[in-house]
Amino acid sequence: MSELTDDGLMLQIQQQDEHALTLLVDRHLTSLHAFARRMLGNTADAEDIVQEAFLRVWYRAHTWQPGQAKLSTWLHRIVHNLCIDLQRHRKGERMNINIETIQDELATPSNTPEENLLEEQTAQQVETALQELPEKQRSAIILCHYQGMSNRQAAEVLNVSITALESLMARGRKTLRQKLQV
């Protein structure tokens, strides 16, 4: 079953096949977790969102129709919508970027402590700048730059035209260049 395509797995999941769900989770968890983590800026929320997304896939597998969109696009759209809902729910609160977590995440044994510290500070500045971007600009940059999506896929996730996506990307990158003084 591990050789099944995503569409094949979804057909099995529509029959409530738990093994197929396990394979789907193994295939997409890392990517979706990274996406949610970058969207939200903290690990705990990202984990909750990814869990909710997979549960929605499990519950609503019957709404999946092969051929309409790539499964990864559909999954990203679910995670994206959940992230946006959470952020809007918490509107007014500053997203909690856990600096200690970032430091732990970035510490690499090959670097000297000074190099690690510098890299941590840079990463923290970049992450803060990303979080301060308007919602759609941030989503567009995360989808294209970090998730490696094509412009068409990213536009599908955000439900915008390719022209609109390109405009979001250009404005987002311009703001980042100004904030990070590149």
Place this chain on the structure above:
Amino acid sequence: MNHQKYDMDEAELARLVAIYGGEIPRFPEEYQAAARHLLAHSNTARQIQQTALNLDNLLDTVKIPPPSSLLRQRILRAARAATPDIWQRLWQWAIGTTPTEYLWRPAVTLLLPLLLGVTIGFYSVQNINNDIYTQTQTVSNLQTTSIEQEVDWLGLSSTEFSGWE
């Protein structure tokens, strides 16, 4: 369909790197060959690219570690607990799972009890008709028999019967 574009100037490259960054594989496929060609021949183009690459490199400093195996277990456990029971599955069948089914499945679901009612009604009427037929037969038999036969039929002796008169 892939239409490769072979002519590109610095302005076009600047527009593309402003959107997609400095890494050519991130450009839409149809622009990649022209961009590579321009970069191979223009210093200005390479400078434009480098500016964008600086931002790309900064963005790449934010690394996300892989999720813990606990998250995987948590998701699968939650899914197992959320497996729909027989009633939820029946309901899911009843409302349909695709846009086409959303139309005909509820219609069928509503028609099923109606058909069941009609069937039960039909057989009930047939049974009532049979009962009426039997009763009619009995009455007509009674009408054609003599009083004595009736008396016999009712299991009364003629003495008892005469006593009633």
